[in-house]
Amino acid sequence: MGGKPVIGFIGVGFMGHGMAKNIVQKGYPLWIKGNRNREPIESLVGMGAKEAASAKEMAEQCDIIHICLSNSPQVEAIVRGPDGILAGARKGLIVIDTTTADPTSTMALAAEMAEHGVTLVDAPLGRTPKEAEAGTLDAMVGADDATFAKVLPVIQCWAGNINHLGPTGSGHKMKLIMNFIAMGYGALYAEATVLAAKVGVSPNKVRDVIGSSRLNNGFFETFMKYTVDRDRDAHKFTIANASKDVRYVNAMAADACVTSVMASAVRQYYVHAEATGHGGDYVPMVGDHIARLNGLDMEEEVKKGR
Template sequence: MDRDIVGFYGAGMMGGGMVRCLLKAGHPVRVTPNRSAAALAPLVEAGAEQVGSVEAVAQGAAVIVTCLPDADAMRALADRIAPLLGQGTLWIDTTTSDPEVTKDLAQRLAAQGVTLADAPVTGSPAQADAGGLASLVGCAEADFARIEAVVSRWSVSVRRFGDVGAGHSAKLLNNAVTQGTMVLLAASYGLARRAGVDWQALYDVMQVGAARSGTLEKAVGPALQGNFDGSRFSIANAEKDLRYGVTMMERLGEDCTILRAAQAQLAALKAAGHGDAFVSRQLELPISASKI
C-alpha cells in the first residue's frame, strides 16, 4: 500500500490528524470539502490532493478511509461511491457506527470484490496528529495484516476484535463506559456543588481511589481551573454512541437500564440546544441525579 491512493472522507478534528499521519508516511491522500474548503487548507499545504466532489475522491483509489458522523452518513456515502470502487479496493471505516449497518454494507460491497473493515479509534485529536490512537478492528482474520498496515499510520495500538462489526461493537462498549462515566461525574459534581462539597478536595480524593479514570482527569481536572472544554467530544456524538449501544444490547436481548438512562440524559441536553457543546460542559449544565 506504499504508494496506493487513499481516498479520505471526514478530515475533521480526528480525521485531519489521521490524514497528516498518512501524508507523513508518504501516502498520496485525496480529500474533498465537507462544509468549507478553508478547513482543508492545512492538509492541502501538507500535501493532500483536494478534489471537487465526493465521487472524485473515490475514483482510482485503492484504499478508502471514512471518519464520518454516524451510520446514516456511511450508508449515504456508500450509495454514491460503491459503484465506482474496483475489485480489490479496501474500505476502512473509522466511524463510530452501528455494527449491523457495517455488516450489511460489508456484505453488499463483498459482492463486487470490495473489502469493508471497521476500525474505529479511541483517543484525542492531539493523539491523532501524533499517530497515538488505538484502533479497534473488525475484519476477517486473513484481511487483518493489510488493514493493520494502513491504520498503524495513526495508531500505536491495533487490535482485531473479531469479524466485521466486532470493532464497532467494541467501540460502543468502550464509549458506554467513558460517556456513561461522564454523565455520572456531571451528576456527582452537580450534587457536590449543591451540598457544599469542595470540588478540588473531591477530585483529589478520587484521584487516589477507585474512582480515578481518564474521563475524570480529562473533564474535571481542567474544570477546576475554569476550563469546561477539557473533553473535546460533542454531546450530540456521545448521545449517538450511547443510542447505538442501547440498540446493540437490545438486539442481544440484554437489559440496559443504566445505559438507557445515560443516553436519555444526553438526549435531553441535545434537545435543549446543547448538542454542539463538549461533553465536559455537562459539569456546568443542570443535571438531575435522580434521573440517572
C-alpha cells in the first residue's frame, strides 16, 4: 500500500458510524456501503466519504474493509454473496471484522478468503457508541504480526485500547468471553434487583448500596441508570444481540468440551425475553422482563422507593 490506504466500511450503525467518522476525519479516503437508514450515510458522505452500491464495488476500490454487523450469518453473506467482498476482491485486500462473531465461522472464512489472496483480521469491540464517536473504543485483535502492523494505524483512528491477542480468531474468542461476563452481569443484576424488590428493598436502595461499594463498576452504573432513572439509552445493546452472543459462548464451550453451567443459565433469560417479543429492547430492560415473570412492575417499584 502506497500512502494512506483506501478504507471501506460496511455497517455504519450505532457503533460503525462513529468508527467511520473517525477514520475519515483522520484523513483516510473512505468508502461506505449504503443501507435503509440514510441518516448515518448522509452524515458520512457530508464529511467526504464515498458511497458504494455493493460490497463488491467497495472491494474493487479499497485496501482495507471494515465489517461491523450483528452476527456471523450477516458477515458470511457480505463476504460470500454474488455482490459480496470476494466477488470484487483484489489480492492483498485486508478485511477487518469488528462484529461479535462465532469464531468457528471466522476461521472458516479466513481460510476461504486466504485462497483468494485476502486476509481476514478479527477486531471485535468493547465499550459503547459514545466511545465509538469519541474514537476511544477497545479493540481485541486477531491477526498475524505483519498484518497487525499494517492495520494498527487505522484501528488507532477509532480505538484507544488495543490488544493484539494472537492469530485470526483470537479476537472473537476473547470478545465472547468479555460478553459472557457482561451479559452475566446483566442477568445477575436483573435477578438480584427483582428479588430485592420482592422482599421490600427498592431498586433505588440497591443502587445506593452496591454503587457505593467495591462491587460497583461501569456496567452496574449503566444498568441501574435504566433500572432506576428509566433512561432508555443508558446502555444501547439489544437483548437479541445479547442472546446471540451468549448462544455463541455456549457453542464455543461445547466445542472446547468445557462445562458451562453459568453460561447456560445466563442464556435462558435473554432467550426467553427474545422469544416473547422483547429482542429489540436493550439489555438493562431484561430486569423488567424478570420482574413481569415475578408479578412485579419495576417502574412502579422504583416509584415506591423515591
